[in-house]
Amino acid sequence: MLQIEQNLTAKQTPVSWGAPQTEQQAAVAQARPISEAWALPQPEQNALISQTVRPPQQTKQPAAPSLPQQQKTRKKRVPIWFAACSVIVIIVLVLGLGNGTVGAWAADTFRAIVGPVATAQIEAWYLNAQNKVQQWQFQASGQHVNSPWKLTPTAVKPTPTPTPPAWSTMKPMPLSAMQPIVSPALDGEGTWNVLEQAPKPYNYLPLSARAFIRPDPTYPYAIVTLLQFDARFSHLHVVSGTQEPGGPLGNHGAGIIPKKDQQDNTLLAALNGGFKYADGAYGLMTDGVVYVPPQPKTATIAITREGKLLLGSWGIDPQLKSDNKDLIAWRQNASLLINKGVINPLTKDGAAWGGTILNSEYTWRSGLGITAEGNLVYAAGNALVPETLGKALLAAGAVTAMETDINPFWVRAFLYQRDSAGNLTITKLNPQMQGTGYEYLDVDQRDFFYLTRYAPPIDGATPTATPKTGKKSSP
Structure with a gap:
């Protein structure tokens, strides 16, 4: 699933709006286990995520290990390379089919393999890249934006149709036009x-x-x-x-x-x-x-x-x-x-x-x-x-x-x-x-x-x- 909006434990206490920001952050830090990457400072967070998605750096090995030692080393490396290949395949699926069923399945599978923290980082990279593509398309189109559907720019008539019966005391739900935030507004923008x-x-x-x-x-x-x-x-x-x-x-x-x-x-x-x-x-x-x-x-x-x-x-x-x-x-x-x-x-x-x-x-x-x-x-x-x-x-x-x-x-x-x-x-x-x-x-x-x-x-x-x-x- 392409989503990690919040990854709190069932015992976590959400932050109150009214508390000072320092107390809020302290409460959040206390409520989450230290194993979660977002509970750490940024440098340590990046390091933890790096360790999650990439094989660890190889330490210096003896110059000429014996044959049994080489075989043991290969056996240890097989799961790491298998995981790395799995990550590459899943990332390709997410990037290529992120808006479809396969992309959603790939994200869930990826989460099961490396956990939610690494998955969130991969999704963040993907979403950031996707947004960059949207920005490029927007610029390439001459900053043209299409309405999601064809709308009539006229406002809703205040008098409902058909005419209310004599017994009616109900008024229509308010459908006041919204003030556009982006200028110039698109045709029909803000109109119900x-x-x-x-x-x-x-x-x-x-x-x-x-x-x-x-x-x-x-x-x-x-x-x-x-x-x-x-x-x-x-x-x-x-x-x-x-x-x-x-x-x-x-x-x-x-x-x-x-x-x-x-x-x-x-x-x-x-x-x-x-x-x-x-x-x-x-x-x-x-x-x-x-x-x-x-x-x-x-x-x-x-x-x-x-x-x-x-x-x-x-x-x-x-x-x-x-x-x-x-x-x-x-x-x-x-x-x-x-x-x-x-x-x-x-x-x-x-x-x-x-x-x-x-x-x-x-x-x-x-x-x-x-x-x-x-x-x-x-x-x-x-x-x-x-x-x-x-x-x-x-x-x-x-x-x-x-x-x-x-x-x-x-x-x-x-x-x-x-x-x-x-x-x-x-x-x-x-x-x-x-x-x-x-x-x-x-x-x-x-x-x-x-x-x-x-x-x-x-x-x-x-x-x-x-x-x-x-x-x-x-x-």
Whole structure:
């Protein structure tokens, strides 16, 4: 897997935003084993990585060793040369097919051979080279950037269509245009475009919308594509993969969208999940089953029995605790990216953000955010660091946000639409994303999120359906 955003142990205590930086770094250093390369000073770190990926320097040998001694030396060298050849082969696969299935397999294999530290260094070299290629292509094209899709530059009309019925008291979710960060702006940049209306009888209101924005003037070709879903007419679900993140603990998930949610036109969208267990041991619980225990002070998105979305730090947010029996699902990943409308000031601090090599690399990244109205925002784009991902989510209206998975092969989002004849159409949020969308309809090894359409009853109380059972309850 082409990702090592954080490689913390299950016992590590995440760093608090409020602590002084020196205390934060000390806490991180104390929480990680000294064997991890990023816990060492830079010269020692480079030395450790060098020892991991290259054979050690040969010491001076006697001038004329005996034949038995030569045979013993050859026997000792065979595993070293075998490992070196394996590294070369895997690096070639990663560099040549880094955006595909083989590249992802090569990275996982490489991690198993030499460990996460050396793998992170190789991935950093690859991602840096990939970004250099993108910079060259940008310059060679005359600094031309294409929009991810054809968009209408006009803003969303304030009056919804069709006309609201007399009984309606609901207002459409806010879809205010975003102020472009990079100048000159591309056609349609920052404008929300409605994808579909809410289910009847609320079809006068938008259900989902998409937009794009470029968050980094230094990298004008970095485009973040965005989705926004009205939480009143959709439900978020968490699915644990057959292998990740609970597999290492013997807790294997279903890895599939339930058949009942694949029927008719119930399925709305599917979004990538978070890091693998080895990259932080971040928690996951769904349908009341804990696949990986929660980690304190870690960014967590959760779902209540009433279908409400919560996003905050585990144990700090009073609702995000193990004794809250109203929670039916949650997924953790790294630290909060945005908290109360403010981007985490430690996104540039490698140690405070997890001390990983890849934190500062420009690559594909994804994230989830919650708006002030409680609606869900998904963001994904290329050539991003955590800070620029946070800027895009903040521009989209997220007041709280977290990073999810990273790297080209794992960042993906799909929209589903089934017609009256049962024909299914799957659309990628960004044409450059990997996958087909069918992997979530079958069995997948990785965890993911998906959304279903929902129409609350018209009774004045607008009750919601429980994502787990479909039973209704009033707020």
